[in-house]
Each structure stands twice: as C-alpha cells, then as structure tokens.
Amino acid sequence: MFRNRTSQTMTKLVYSFGGGSADGRSEMRELLGGKGANLAEMASLGLPVPPGFTITTDVCTAYYDNGSKYPDDLEAAVAKALETIEATTDRKFGDPARPLLVSVRSGARVSMPGMMDTVLNLGLNEETVAGLAIQSGSERFAWDSYRRFVQMYADVVMGADHGMFEEQIELRKERKGIVLDTDLDANDWRELALKFKQLVHEDLDEPFPDDPKAQLWGAISAVFQSWQTPRAATYRRLHDIPESWGTAVNVQAMVFGNMGDTSATGVAFTRDPSTGEKMFYGEFLVNAQGEDVVAGIRTPQSLTIQGREAQESELLSMEEAMPEVFGQLLEVQADLERHYRDMQDIEFTVEEGRLWMLQTRSGKRTAKAAVRIAVEMAGEGLITKDEAVLRVDPASLDQLLHPMLDPNAERTLLARGLPASPGAVSGEVVFNADEAESLSQAGVDVILVRVETSPEDIHGMHAARGILTSRGGMTSHAAVVARGMGRSCVAGAGEVVVDYAKGVFRAGGREIKKGERITLDGGQGHVYLGAVPTLSPELSEDFARLMEMADSARKLRVRTNAETPADAEVALSFGAEGIGLCRTEHMFFDAERIVSVREMIMADDKMGRQAALAKLLPMQRQDFHDLFRIMSGLPVTIRLLDPPLHEFLPHTDDEMAEIARVSGKSLDAIRERAARLTEANPMLGHRGCRLAITYPEIYEMQARAIFEAAGALAEETGKPVIPEVMIPLVATKAEIERMKALVDAVAKAVAAETGRAVEYQVGTMIELPRAALRAADIAEHAEFFSFGTNDLTQTTFGLSRDDAASFLDSYLRQGVLEKDPFVSLDPEGVGELIEIAAERGRKTRPDIKLGICGEHGGDPASVEFCHSAGLDYVSCSPYRTPIARLAAGQAAIKAKA
C-alpha cells in the first residue's frame, strides 16, 4: 500500500475513462474503488460512458498520512484529466458558452453508507448557467439545475443546513399560490438560486464559490473528508473494512435525463432481484434526473412490456416509448451480465435520445433470488458450479428455512432484543414451561416469556412456538436451545419487564397479560403486539440443487446436534450425515424421568444411586433405540452425562417438598444436599467425566443403555449400529483411560448377557485447553475427538458465556473484540488449540476422527476454519445444517483457489 511508497513512486494519481477507452480496469478496484473500476471497465468495453476520471484511493491514504495535504503533482494530473474530458465532450469547464458540467462522487472498494454521495451539475455559476440555457434550449432547466447544484453543494460540501432551502421553495410556492415545483418558472428558480447563495454566505460566513475549479476541489476534499465521518467509521467497524483502504473520487461529465421527452433516466436489474427469475427488470422516468427516481414523487414506468403488464400499469414501458434506445439498453445489459458473470444493477440516462451508462455493479438480491440466480447461471454455463456455490451467503439461508413476517403487514413494535433464533411466529403469551406444554397440547400456539430459561424449561420451550427472554445473550441457554430446536427466539430484550406474580410483562409502554397474542421476529430480534401475518418458507428445487453442488465440493461432513426424534428427523431432511452430539442430559428433564434423576442425586450411597439409575435405564435405552432407528446406520455420537448434578435439582419450595416426599427424606436433608451441591463456578465444577470418576454407576447405566439399544436394533434390522460414545470434560490421559475401560467393561458385559456384540468407538470432547495440549496422550485412548468449542472458548478466554452479556457488548462496541467469540470461533486463540490438538492427536493415532460440535458448527466463518484445520466433520443444530453444508462447500472451493 501507499504507506510503503514514496510520493515519487506513486506515479499515476488520476485515471481517465470515456470515449471508448480507459486507463483503468475492473480488477483495479483497490486503487480505483468499486465505482471507478466499473466505469473504467464499462468504458473500455466500448459502452457509452460519460467521460471522466478517478482520483485513486492512494491519494486518500496519502492525504490522511500527510496532515490533509495532497501529493504535489495531483493538481496537474487533475487539470490534465479535465482537459481530456473537455476534448471528448467538446465542452469546457467554466466556459460561459459551452460549459462542461461534472458530477463528483465518492467510490470506496465497497459501497459504504455514511460517505459523501454525489454532487451534480458542478461547474455552474451565474455565467455558465447562461451557456447551459442555450445548450439545453431551456432557461428554466438551466436555473433549476443551478439551484439544485447550490443546494446540493452547500449541503454536502459546505455543511449548510439544507432545511432552509426547502423552506425558501415552500415560501415561494405559497406566495405564488401554487403547489407543485413544476409550476415554478425560470425566473423563480433564478431568484431562488441567488437567494440560496446569499443564505449560504450569511449562514456559513463564507461566499458560495463561483469558480468551477474551486468548486471541484471543494467537492474532492469533501469526498476524502467523508471517509472519516463517525458514521463511515462505524460502518467500517461493523463490516470489517480497514481504515487503510481509503476512498477514490470519481469526476464525470454530466449527462441530463431531464432535457425533454427524448431524455430519461432509469435503473435496472439484469434478473429479478427478489425472485431471481431471468427477466430484464427495471424502471425509468422520462425527462428526469436520477434523484427523481429515488425521490418517488413521480411513478416510474416499467422498462419492458412484460413488466408493465405484470404491474397492470397504464404508463408506457420504455420498450414501447423508446424502442430504439431500449433495444440498445437490452444489448448493453446482456453484455454486462455476460461480462461480469453476475446479475447486474445498472443506472443509465438517456440524454436527447442517446444512452449513457452511469453505473453497473453486482445487484443486491434476496436469499431466494441468490439461490436461483446462482443455480441458473451455472445451468446456463455462465459460471461454474463452484462459483455458484460461492455466490450465496450461507448465513442468508436462514431466511429460506423459517417463516418471515409479511413485509406488507402492519405492525406495532413492543421491544427489541437479540436475534437469537430466526423465524417469525405468533402466539399467546405464557410465563411458565408447564403452562406452555399444557396449552400447546390443547392446540394453542404459545410464546414462552421468561426472564431467562434453564434446563427445567426445556419441555415448555419445545411446546412453544417461540421464546422471549429479558436477560441473556446470543449464547444464553434460551438462545442455544431455541436454535437447536428451531424455535424462534428473541433473547435479552432488556426493555421487557416480566412480572411473574401478576402474570404480565411490560414493554413499549404497554402491559401484556398472559393469554394476549404477540409476534416474535427471531431473525431481527423484534417483538410485536398482536398476531402479525407471516409468510411460510418454501424450499425450492434450486435450493436442493445448490446444496448438491455444495455437497460435491465439500470435504467436511456435516452432522447435527440432536437428542429428540423430531430434531433428528428435521436434521436428516436438511441433509445431516449423522449425529455429532446427542446431549443425554436433555433426556433427563422429562417429567417422568426427573423424579428418578433426583432420587439418584439424593441417594446416600452407591446402592441407592444404582436403584434409581435402574429406573432410568429402560427409558434411556428407548431414547437411543429411537435415535439409532431414525439415523439408520449413520454415525451417532452420544455424549454421556455432562452437567453438574445440581442442575437437576429443584429450586422452589414445592418441588423440594415433592422430592422429600418421593425420596422419604426430610425437607432439611434435601435442602442441605442441594446446598452442598451448589458450586461457586459450576462451569468449572463437578461435571462431565468428573461425575463418573466419583459415581461410575451413572456412565455404566448410560453405556448399558447404548449397547443394549444398539444390539437390539441391529438384530431387528439386520444392519449394524456403530455408536460413538463420547466422554465429556476430559483434561487428563488418566480420565479417558478409565472411562474407556468403564465403557469397554460394560460393552463386554452386555455382549455376554445378550449374546450380541456391538461395534463401537469411544472418544472424547476436547473442550479444555489442557486436553488440547495433551492430545497426544489422550489419543492413546480416544478414537475420536469432538471439539466442544463452547466450553473451549469459555476456558481459553476465561469467559463465562452466561455472564459475558453484561460486558461483551461494550467489548464489541469499543472494538476490543471484533466478533462475539461464542458466535464465531476465535481463530487465533481457540483455533490454535484446535490445530495443536488435531496435530498431536493425529500423530498418536493417524486415523483419529476429528469434529466440532459447539455452536460454531453452524457459523460459516467457523466452518471455514474447521475445513482449513483439516477436521473431518462439523456438527450443528438441525436448522443450521444447510448453512454448514454450503459453508463447507465454499471453504473447500476457496481452499482450492
């Protein structure tokens, strides 16, 4: 970049284009910005582009590095480029007879809100305005143009209050007793223009510049300065755009779409940006300038007859009104799409029957359109299948997999929270899980509203259509579980004040009672009053084709995190290739089981625990039997019990009393046991395999359930079931060694009892830094590693995901962290541990299977990391399966390049 060059070596500061050729090319986006590169490219393609020049982004960088001073030779270069425009257009900058007017626009490498946009008609003053009147044959047009220029320039370059201009126009119309601007005549505009200049002078205490050169340099400096506005800086931070990129400045001869009925201006897409259909699509306005289209005062006309008919419009299409220019445009747009090999968003102007191309760029599109365009372009041979896969943003698929709010529906916003799990749903408000379940069983759609959720609420979350919490972040319990279940969730909506006692919540100045309807938009994090209509998702044929292309490119396998038959089936339908994480503890919260679980926890000795576990055995066996059956032969990784026992204990007095009754112990004894199990930092406490070191009978029961189920199903179906038994929270070789021995012993015992030997693997989560470092040791006893990146992130950062919400926001806002490390895997810290573990694990056991099963498995950037770290699979929540498949395909394709 520029910082490493001296100003001597920065030879070319200004790139000209137009008149059928250009100094620049499309590939010079870094130097010329997106707009400049595209204008150069169009010009060099021989398309009709108004001549102009681009001041490079290097000049911007130099400007800031040198205390807002330009390189010495810039002025000469600009003057020379201006002469080239003058020669091409046969007009002259500042010439009263044939004045050259130009536009000045910013143009960074990527389009960026917050930057100075456009100054039009630059070069006008009280002398040149006369020349324009003669050239255009319209005094009114000339003065109207001048007053527009003064308005725009004073606003964006000089920073004047633009309200005062509108006020003057309104005053004038009032005085004349007219309503429309179009009823103002040449004289009105002349007087207004002069008044504007006077007002600017008074307001800013400096005269409005009349010298076109001064106008030009004012505008150029305004563009460069706009690179550093707070809004631009914020946008850059949010979109990972380095400050060092800088912006270019584009100066271009004006063309006028408002020179009468043979003039026009318009915008077009080479395909339908909302459906993706291959159909030239756009709008134009006769006798208008670009901003008139945007302003929406006049109804634009369709470009094509087909478009006009579809809109049932009575206004003539361009195809009908200007058939010749339309034909030219049709060719140009086809050329552009072919040239750029992507759907283009085009701006054009027709000046007195002559077509000018002002802009072309890849068009924004809906997720649905993106999929269709990519698939169809691949079908047309315009792009390769790999390119098609790269064309769709994996995260955008969320839009296709969940219902969305009808964009046309009216709505009343109650509150905003975090977009924790996508999907738009309506339902009646309930405040506890049991009620959610019973109402749902009665056929009522419910939204579960809680301050926060805990594992005890799982049945209610499952029963609800959506979950709203007032506390917690993107990786809070509510968010994680809702994403896993595919339930819509708005989390951490701080404005929502829940009052359980009264059965109401307050938000947006209203009180919502239990039973009232609300609507959640989990993809946006919005909460609306009442039932807002939604649109159902449809998975198109194109979607399936895109997935196939991604599948054939990717190296990573994609599994899912699922415990319930429902989740497993959803994931299968989304193309999951196995279960990467079955969290057995989720199976323990079921109403008929939790009693036995609690009995087990309350038992005084091993015998008591075993008696309680014996009651759980048949249920666990059935769980696994169901999962194995649904996954019919696909791998299923079952994680043995992980959370601290305390999580299963009740918190309310009533529930405590019930356990006391069931277990035959005193309420005090129950309370004491609960208090004893309470931990200062449960995340780092007595959980995972630590439970099984102290109470091996728990894992023994679970292993037995697995092997009995696998054996029985294999016998029923005649197909082998090869379960993968996963030991959580291993930190040392001794732990996995003992756990493997425990599982092996149970497998042997079950085989001996049933006569059915089951093939299986034993592996471990790598979720502690020590486990990653000691992977070589651990791999001696583990046949697979699954990176538990949620916990690995917690321990590597020393950051509790339950508590981070209170300050993570501040970290992201201040830029201390670029991304929430629980959402997107931290490649530098957590990532290095994964790489270390993968390398060391493979050294010990070359065929060790490596996967990831944290929330990151459904995050595209994290999936790309997993690909480059050489993992074998990612496992994600069921609804994220397609995202992971696409991201994995993209990762493989990018790595090839």
Place this chain on the structure above:
Amino acid sequence: MFRNRTSQTMTKLVYSFGGGSADGRSEMRELLGGKGANLAEMASLGLPVPPGFTITTDVCTAYYDNGSKYPDDLEAAVAKALETIEATTDRKFGDPARPLLVSVRSGARVSMPGMMDTVLNLGLNEETVAGLAIQSGSERFAWDSYRRFVQMYADVVMGADHGMFEEQIELRKERKGIVLDTDLDANDWRELALKFKQLVHEDLDEPFPDDPKAQLWGAISAVFQSWQTPRAATYRRLHDIPESWGTAVNVQAMVFGNMGDTSATGVAFTRDPSTGEKMFYGEFLVNAQGEDVVAGIRTPQSLTIQGREAQESELLSMEEAMPEVFGQLLEVQADLERHYRDMQDIEFTVEEGRLWMLQTRSGKRTAKAAVRIAVEMAGEGLITKDEAVLRVDPASLDQLLHPMLDPNAERTLLARGLPASPGAVSGEVVFNADEAESLSQAGVDVILVRVETSPEDIHGMHAARGILTSRGGMTSHAAVVARGMGRSCVAGAGEVVVDYAKGVFRAGGREIKKGERITLDGGQGHVYLGAVPTLSPELSEDFARLMEMADSARKLRVRTNAETPADAEVALSFGAEGIGLCRTEHMFFDAERIVSVREMIMADDKMGRQAALAKLLPMQRQDFHDLFRIMSGLPVTIRLLDPPLHEFLPHTDDEMAEIARVSGKSLDAIRERAARLTEANPMLGHRGCRLAITYPEIYEMQARAIFEAAGALAEETGKPVIPEVMIPLVATKAEIERMKALVDAVAKAVAAETGRAVEYQVGTMIELPRAALRAADIAEHAEFFSFGTNDLTQTTFGLSRDDAASFLDSYLRQGVLEKDPFVSLDPEGVGELIEIAAERGRKTRPDIKLGICGEHGGDPASVEFCHSAGLDYVSCSPYRTPIARLAAGQAAIKAKA
C-alpha cells in the same frame, strides 16, 4: 527396566556380599534396593557385614509380569548364593550340627512402610534347634530363638493371628506364677514352640514348614507379595513411588546379640538427628536382639559416656562396658559418614565380642538438624556448598518458621482437616470476623471458626491467630489468605459442624462454645481441645548460612505477595527481593473504605463512580506510599483491581440496609443491583481488566494513586521509585493496548500536575490460556508478564478451585491426578502454556521480565519448573520466601549437574 528385556538377558538375578567383598555397589540401589545396595557397599568397604545375598528388584517385576512366577534360573542362583554364605560362615543351611540361620528382609529403592519387614532365625526346625543349642551353649537360647521364628514366620509369612501366641505365653506364665518372659526356661520355650506350630496348623489348616528351603522360599514370596498390599500401595501413591520399581529381597546370615553378656545390639546416628550436633549418638542393649531395642521393654543404654551423662543414666555406656568393640564401632561410623558423605543411621550387633554391621543409611532428621548438618558438613569440607543446599528439603523449612506443638504435651484431638497453613496456635473460639477483631484488639488470642471465609472476613483473619474452616480445600480462600498472612489454618475439616446461630461448633463428639479455647496445628491439619503447649521457632545462624549458599547458587529472584506493611516487613526479613504481587482489592475491604467501594458500585453513572473513587484515592495513595517506603527501591508490582464487583457487596440484610442508608437508595434498588451483579461463574465473569474496559475510572484512580505516591516518596527520599503496574485477566492484545494507554495517560497527567515524572513499567498477568498463546501480541504492549498460575490452572483444567475440593480428593486417591494442581504446578499442561508464553513473549520483546505470582511460587517442585522455564523470578507468600529461595538454589544446582 525388566519389561524391555527377555528373561535370557536378565543375567544376574542374585548378588552376593560378605567376607570382605560384594557383587553389588551402593550405586545399584535401583536393582538391589536401598538395603541391599548398602549392605553390598559396606561389605566391599571391608566392614564386618554378615554374609548374604540380594534378589534383585527385576525379579520382583518379572514375578508380577508373569503371573506370580519366578524366572527359571532363580532357584539355582539362590542355591549357589546360599552355598557362598555357607562357605563364608562355615555353617550349613538345615544342618543339624552347624545350622546356618538367615534373616529375610524386603528392600525397595526407598524405605517403605507396609512392606514385609523381617523374618529372623530362618532355618530352624526341631532338628537344627539342637545344633543351635550346642553352638550357642544355651538350650534356652535355642528354643527361645525357635519360638521367635515360628511366631514371626507364622505372622508375616503365613498370615496367622499373632494374638494367639502372646496368649499362650501369658497362660504359661500365669500357670507358673511368674511375670517376666525371662523367667521362662528352656523347657517352657520348647513346649511353647511346639504348641505354636500346632496352633498354626489348626488355625491355617496347613503345617508349619520344617524344611529350611521351603521356609526360605515362603519368606521370599511373602516379601514380593507384600509389594502389592493396600498399605504399600497407599504409601507409594502418597510418596510418588512408581509401582514399577518393585522390591528386592535380602537374605543374610544371622548374627546374635543375645548370646550372653559379650553380645549386644544397637542403633546409632553419626550426628544428633534432632539437633544436628556433630556427636556420635545411639543406644544399645546387652544380650538382646534387634527387636528388643525397638520393643522398649528394657531401657537401652547410651553408647557414649557423654550420652550417658547427658541422660543422667546409671547404666554403663558401651564406651565403658565394651571399650574395644566401641572403639571399632566409632571408627566404622566415622568411616561410613566419610564414605557416604552424609549423616548415617546405623544398626549393629555384637556377637560374643565381635562387631557386625547390619545396616547403614542416611539418617532421618528434623528440619533443624538437616540445616545444621548440611551447613557444618560444608564447613568441614565433607560436602560442597551446592551439596549442602541440596541436602535440605525446602518444604521442611515450614517447621522452622512457625511455632510447633510441644511433642511431649498431652492433647485431645477434636477433628482433622487439611494442613492449609502451618503453625501451632491456641486461642478462644469466635465465629465472626468483627468479633475476632474486637477481641484481638482487647488482647485476646482468638481462633476464627467459619464454614468458609470470604474477602469480607479478611480483617478478622488478620486479627485471629488461626483459622479453622469446615469447608474448602488447600487453595480455598481461607487457605490462600492464611498462608499469605502467615496465620495457622486448618481448612475443610468436614467433621466440624458449625452452628452460627447457637454460637457453637461440634466435633469429636463434643460441643465447643464461643470463648472456649482450642489449639490448631496447621502443619498437620489437626484441631485439639484446649490450649496445647507449643514451642517457638528460632531461626539459627545455620539457617542464615544455608540461605546464603542457596542465594549464591540460584538464578531466580524471589519476591513476595504482600499488600500490608506488616506482610511486606515479614517478607523482607525472610529475604524477599521485592513485591511480585500486591493485590489492591485486599485494600478495599478495610472498614472505612468498603463503604466508599460500595458507593462506587451502587452509583448510577460515571460521575457517581468518580465521586466515590475520589474518596478512595487518598487512602490508596497512602497504601502505596507505605509499601514503596518499606521496600525502599526494591521492585513493587501492583495489580489493579481484579475481582468481580459483586465480591464487595454485602450479603446480610443489615449490611444491605446500611448501604441503602449511605447511598440514599431504596433497599429494593440495592438488592436489585446486587442480584444483577450476581454471576453464574464469577471466576469467568466481569472482572480484571474487563472492569476497566467498562469502568475505566477505577483503574484511573488506582494508577493516579500509584504515581502520586511514587512521585512524592521519590521526592522525600531522593531515591527513585519504579512501580510496576500490572493489568489482570488480559486475553487479547486490544485489552493490554488500551490499559497501557490508560495508565500512560494518567502518568502523564500526574507528571504535568505535580511536576514529578515517575519511571514505571506496565505489564500483565498471564492467567488465561489465550493470553499465553497470544503472548507475542500482548508483549507488544506489556513490559513484563507475571504468570497467575492459580487462575491459569483453573482455566487450563477447567477446574474451579473453590469447587474442586468435592472431587479432587477422589481424583488423588484413585490416582487420576498425581498431585493437586493448585498446590504443585502441572508441568505438562499449565507448564506448556507458560513455556509457550515465555518463548513468544521474548521473541517480541527480548528483555521482557517474566515471573510467577500464583500460590505455586512457594512450592519447591513448581519453583524448579520456573527455573527450567527460564523465568526471572517467583513471588510467593511472605512465610514461603525461604522455601522459594532454597528451592530456587536447588533448581539451579540440579540444572548444572
């Protein structure tokens, strides 16, 4: 080891010794065990050792590897070695006329309780006993020896109930109306011996063996089998002795100290094992066997005249009674000490005027003796200074630095807990910190008894002489703080049931009321009823000399963790070379400050916080001024506020009400704020530099206090003060970058205001795995790293030290972990992170200062790790300073070797 050899290559199974030569040497301890190697060495030195042979430890290993079967050629080798003994002694095994009798003893590499000890007189039966009678000239002696053999063999080899033998002897004495064993005659012993054999046969349903060969193999097998007894296994686990070492078996010709008045047996130390004084020291018994000395039935006589006089004994010393043999022994002991270059523990027997050496080994000694012996031997030139440094176990120094229980004092044990902080202290029981403080101010010695302690109890812990908790581990709050303050502490005494409401605790079947006296022995973890007399520590000249030798060897600097002037002064007196960790939060709990701290926490905005912080500023400034003054120029590392704010909030209703009053807020508001600050995992929560990212004003106040104090003191003394400002809990480069900028800005501001610029350094704790991995980045802004190994251990293992107590014990007992990683640094996991961080940090900043400031800084093994990892210093609690100095010296010396 044997596992890698085939039985063919295991050429020599049996090593002979005696008759002035030996197959083995002292260095062959691994193969021959400690006893066998020493016997061989003594024999080869030409000392009078009864001839014998050693079966190697490899045989033990082979025995266990091959299902309790011996190598094929062992029998022949034993037979051959036995012949050598026969030849040397001119006796024959099993010969009725001149029977050879042998002893059989175990002998592992290190002496180990729980192993089979000794079988004497093996080879006797009803035939050979007659030969012994003729040889010894005493029928009584012969039958007494036989019955002893039967008793011993039946007990340790055959596993008979030894009570029945004693019963028979008592019965016989009753029947004869006599009291002493010595009054039993030859016939009595004969009949008893035969009765014993009959009883064994009846009891075990197998005959007592008469064949000497069978006796010998029985005893050999018993030795090998005793390697695997539960008691031996437990001892090995506790002392880090690998099972693979195995034990050797020593078979040796019997000599008899009980062959009349020219025979004797005794034990001796070449120096006084309790004081270390250079003085031949020991006891003997005329006409006795070894076990008679141990049994304590007869009062042993002193070896020397000096000893007899010191004990004011009327029994002749050996020097007087057997001057010739004594002279020989005196020479031998001097030779042995010179040869082994260490104080020796010697066993000998005199058989009819002839001296036989049975054993020599390095003698056990008190810490005080160890220091004196090491220093004096270095002075004598017997060992080098480096060797002297290596001779003292650093951990044993604790004994010298704290009062101990008078070993002769009577005591009633109430409970056992963890030996959390050494020292024996008595005091009145109190149950809360405020009371501890007020009673202590009134001159009462108090023991603070709590279920567990928290930072709010610090003033009470400081006021108390000792702390007893019923919950928590070796690194619980109570344990860590008590060690830091040098207070005695027994932690996690589970048998102690505290009833705050009644003001009592229950333990050992008693109820102890507030105000009753108890005694803690923090070095042992014992709690005693009443006031048990104690002995004060004295630091000898020898201690100072040893420290000097260690200091001149060590590379590591030794600093201390201290906040109070008292702690800093103690540490200085123990040789601390600076403060490595000043935990500023400890300064916040003072009664007059906590109110302002809480006000700061309760403030609604930055201004409110700043107002409260302004009140704290002068106090913090005074804190630092005091510390800087005491440390006069030595480095002082100050850690800015680290714990979550919640730790400073009150928990009781009364205290909540007080804050409400002071802050002018409602009680509900206080409660709500407290609830909002509560965290699921505070260890991983909003703490350390995370507080300063959200509330920079806290660190700003602390930095200001540091620079104002340093500047003022420098002006007063004319000597520069160079504070080291330490930022806790850094995980990313951005954090340290911002914190450094914050500190720099304050330094600049203070310099501008006061006209006094202070030189300083800014560094960080490395206490999160991510910080260790990103050390290269972090070192760009950190001038030093201090490894916070407590937190680094917690995060690397994913193990909360507050919660680990509930299962860590089970981990250690089962051998899943070898050591508590909070006590001794885990070199494989945490250690690798330290090495990574050191290497990467130095790569960025070659002169970066590296230290450690966790609890591990006072653990000798951890200090050794720090030396080998190339750190610059360790920092430990004040009372551990000498331990760290010695350990650092040893580490440097070992590394040279």
